[in-house]
Amino acid sequence: xxxxxxxxxxxxxQEEYIVNDAxxxxxxxxxxxxxxxxxxxxxxxxxxxxxxYVGKGDDNIKIKTIQDHQIxxxxxxxxxRGVFFDNAKFLYEGLITIAxxxxxxxxxxxxxxxxxxxxxxxxxxxxxxxxxxxxxxxHGSTTGRIDKEQLYYMNMRGIDNENAQKxxxxxxxxxxxxxxxxxxxxxxxxxxxxxxxxx
Amino acid sequence: MLQVKNLTVSIGEKQxxxxxxxxxxxxxxxxxxxxxxxxxxxxxxSIMGHPxxxxxxxxxxxxxxxxxxxxxxxxxxxxxxxxxxxSPLTLSGVNIFQLLRVAxxxxxxPLALKNKLKDLAKELKIKEELISRSLNDGFSGGEKKKMxxxxxxxxxxxxxxxxxxxxxxxxxxxxxxxxFISEMKNNDRTIVIITHYNRILKYVSPDEVLIIINGxxxxxxxxxxxxxxxxxxxxxxx
Amino acid sequence: MTKTKDxxxxxxxxxxxxxxxxxxxxxxxxxxxxxxxxxxxxxxxxPEWMTDIRVKSYQIFLExxxxxxxxxxxxxxxDEITYFARxxxxxxxxxxxxxxEIKETYDKIGVPEAERNFLAGVSAQYDSEVVxxxxxxxxxxxxxxxxDMDTALQKYPEIVKEYFTTLIPPHDxxxxxxxxxxxxxxxxxxxxxxxxxxLPLQAYFRINSERFGQFERxxxxxxxxxxxxxxxxxxxxxYTTDSLHAAVVEIFVKPRAKVRYTTVQNWSNNVYNLVTKRxxxxxHALMEWIDCNIGSKVTMKYPSVYLVGxxxxxxxxxxxxxxxxxxxxxxxxxxxxxxHTSSRIVSKSISKAGGRTSYRGLxxxxxxxxxxxxxxxCDALLLDETSRxxxxxxxxxxxNEVEVQHEATVEKIGEEKLFYLMSxxxxxxxxxxxxxxxxxxxxxxxxxxxxxxxxxxxxNLEMAGSVG
Numbered sequence: 001x002x003x004x005x006x007x008x009x010x011x012x013x014q015e016e017y018i019v020n021d022a023x024x025x026x027x028x029x030x031x032x033x034x035x036x037x038x039x040x041x042x043x044x045x046x047x048x049x050x051x052x053y054v055g056k057g058d059d060n061i062k063i064k065t066i067q068d069h070q071i072x073x074x075x076x077x078x079x080x081r082g083v084f085f086d087n088a089k090f091l092y093e094g095l096i097t098i099a100x101x102x103x104x105x106x107x108x109x110x111x112x113x114x115x116x117x118x119x120x121x122x123x124x125x126x127x128x129x130x131x132x133x134x135x136x137x138x139h140g141s142t143t144g145r146i147d148k149e150q151l152y153y154m155n156m157r158g159i160d161n162e163n164a165q166k167x168x169x170x171x172x173x174x175x176x177x178x179x180x181x182x183x184x185x186x187x188x189x190x191x192x193x194x195x196x197x198x199x
Numbered sequence: 200m201l202q203v204k205n206l207t208v209s210i211g212e213k214q215x216x217x218x219x220x221x222x223x224x225x226x227x228x229x230x231x232x233x234x235x236x237x238x239x240x241x242x243x244x245s246i247m248g249h250p251x252x253x254x255x256x257x258x259x260x261x262x263x264x265x266x267x268x269x270x271x272x273x274x275x276x277x278x279x280x281x282x283x284x285x286s287p288l289t290l291s292g293v294n295i296f297q298l299l300r301v302a303x304x305x306x307x308x309p310l311a312l313k314n315k316l317k318d319l320a321k322e323l324k325i326k327e328e329l330i331s332r333s334l335n336d337g338f339s340g341g342e343k344k345k346m347x348x349x350x351x352x353x354x355x356x357x358x359x360x361x362x363x364x365x366x367x368x369x370x371x372x373x374x375x376x377x378x379f380i381s382e383m384k385n386n387d388r389t390i391v392i393i394t395h396y397n398r399i400l401k402y403v404s405p406d407e408v409l410i411i412i413n414g415x416x417x418x419x420x421x422x423x424x425x426x427x428x429x430x431x432x433x434x435x436x437x
Numbered sequence: 438m439t440k441t442k443d444x445x446x447x448x449x450x451x452x453x454x455x456x457x458x459x460x461x462x463x464x465x466x467x468x469x470x471x472x473x474x475x476x477x478x479x480x481x482x483x484p485e486w487m488t489d490i491r492v493k494s495y496q497i498f499l500e501x502x503x504x505x506x507x508x509x510x511x512x513x514x515x516d517e518i519t520y521f522a523r524x525x526x527x528x529x530x531x532x533x534x535x536x537x538e539i540k541e542t543y544d545k546i547g548v549p550e551a552e553r554n555f556l557a558g559v560s561a562q563y564d565s566e567v568v569x570x571x572x573x574x575x576x577x578x579x580x581x582x583x584x585d586m587d588t589a590l591q592k593y594p595e596i597v598k599e600y601f602t603t604l605i606p607p608h609d610x611x612x613x614x615x616x617x618x619x620x621x622x623x624x625x626x627x628x629x630x631x632x633x634x635x636l637p638l639q640a641y642f643r644i645n646s647e648r649f650g651q652f653e654r655x656x657x658x659x660x661x662x663x664x665x666x667x668x669x670x671x672x673x674x675x676y677t678t679d680s681l682h683a684a685v686v687e688i689f690v691k692p693r694a695k696v697r698y699t700t701v702q703n704w705s706n707n708v709y710n711l712v713t714k715r716x717x718x719x720x721h722a723l724m725e726w727i728d729c730n731i732g733s734k735v736t737m738k739y740p741s742v743y744l745v746g747x748x749x750x751x752x753x754x755x756x757x758x759x760x761x762x763x764x765x766x767x768x769x770x771x772x773x774x775x776x777h778t779s780s781r782i783v784s785k786s787i788s789k790a791g792g793r794t795s796y797r798g799l800x801x802x803x804x805x806x807x808x809x810x811x812x813x814x815c816d817a818l819l820l821d822e823t824s825r826x827x828x829x830x831x832x833x834x835x836x837n838e839v840e841v842q843h844e845a846t847v848e849k850i851g852e853e854k855l856f857y858l859m860s861x862x863x864x865x866x867x868x869x870x871x872x873x874x875x876x877x878x879x880x881x882x883x884x885x886x887x888x889x890x891x892x893x894x895x896x897n898l899e900m901a902g903s904v905g
Binding site for chain 3: 084100103115116117118120121122123124125126127128129130131132133134135136137138139140141142143144145
């Protein structure tokens, strides 16, 4: 089975993708503002959407994803993590829509955000529109600050808060890459992106 | 008591049981063993009428002289067939008391049922509060299996199948469950124990042992056959 | 008791030219305009400030647009609605006029005879009036006021004036404006400082002639350290020819007070049920909304809590069931405006036979809400191929020192679980009923016993397909 990788960064223009084969489709979003509408039209299709967002200064990021299951026995799995500093604003709207005849589809969506400054702002809208009943569909969204327990643990190992935060944030983002690797295996595109993101 | 004739069972395209013929007699204890994927659980599930398993047109399942292969599982249960699941599911918001009340359909007074459950919980050495919790929600492996056995004790089936009642259960719990099952033996009841191990059979001695390999009955024998499997595995058969 | 009610009915003003029929039913012709609004106020003998509020609200109603989101409200015709009617004990409807399904459901759920007559509108009086009388004597002793809004306006105008429309102004939305202009009936509850009302206050205890009014207005004030539980509605289907119900509920929970408001709604399938419900929770206060929506053709209802005080808590537990031709568009709103506030929303919805359930929620965490927590869980069960479920949660988070968590699941009843139950001798639809009741159990366990029993039976009936 083949794996196709699409990297979407700032300035990327293609918004619509039609999936009509049963291979793995991986979409990698890095600070991509705009829309991503994935139309799934083939049984056994597997679509993975990964996103990493780092907002700084006065960044204003707006992203809308649509996991559009038009046919049954398809899978989509979205995992987006964001870290926001200064006065960054993040607006995420993620829609999963499953058509009436798209029975036995599975769709998942997870968005997790860390807010690291007073001025950061997140507006999260995970939407579901489900018209087929023999499906499994879950989504989750968590937004908050760094777990104090984790910080204390690091303090007790002699690490100050600033460095502890860096370690935790790096780990937060690294986990996305670990998940990507589970699906994609080795890939030079992904390695390049990883180097870029790890400041 | 229960007879399977020409039983051929498939899941979707895949055939699992191949033309099985066997008669289970009243009052006896049977052990069914065999490697993983051989069809042991499938045999139990198709006797119970699991909708995912399709049986071939020639297959017959005859219970007390009546053909039941077309009947829905709840009807088979009401006739006295019981299956203790290998992986009992969690039922959110439904506890064992509520489940049995509906299953018994008025045959037992609620208070009597509650008291019986409490007694059984004591006998099986599980916390009484498990009776009022959502069935199997957060229960340990042993607790889940004990819940299955409690249901069997209350529903008093004449044909009792226990699918891997010993898997995921610690040694002490195994002894408790096994002794409990042993006490359920009587002349009107058939007990079928599906297992990989000889351990439980040391407490509940089988009258007959069946070995299923690749969907067929590869060997039949007495309790000694089970011991032979324990020491030699399945490779020597055929 | 009857005598008091009659004298109230005779009390109105002739000068507007409406005739007084012998059957002592006062009915204003269909449609709405400023005259009608003034007429309603006059018939109730209201103080001028209330008449003014009504008239101003009517203007706002005219200006406001219909909502562009939510369920399909295009069939509502404001000109075809009667905005005020008051009947006395000579009811025109009879048991025979009632649709067969409703009668059958009463039978199957086990609604007692007296209750049936009341619910069916066959009798405007319910024997619980006697219960009501003695209950209210007990309440009076501890200083609790529990009566209908019309009476409250007459007897306690100062309190009403202090709170009325302060939480839900007519500008809020078109239906709040309509309600503020034409409201009639509804409950008024006032609990003084430190008082814990032990028995739940039931809406149908407060008898007034607008039995289940279309435009009920409810006001609940719980002073510091007080506690009260209010219940409205019932599981038995309520038959009404009124097609629009636009109610408004305003609740004020003062510091360290606790209010729980439970609604079990089962309007008949021709009703548009559009409700605006909001509570304000101050320091260390707790507001709990328990909302069960089973009936109506369309329901749009989003109980909300404004968490304005430190450590205030808000909870919404809701169940929505949509069968054929029903759309339940419900959810919750939480506004975190102070530090250390927390909210929890648990929504369970079930769609069957082409029904549609939509969860709509809005969580706003303002910059002032440091150290706040939010947890939202919405689960939906789709029971067959023709049903539909949507989830539209909005989360606006403007403070970083918070934890906001939302999760949702949509699925069908597991075949394995059905098989498990059937293997215990339970037949398919009973097994489905059991699993559905288990699914909603986290919410039903918070509802008083008598209701939850009826609710469970109703669900079982729906599963068996023997109801509507």
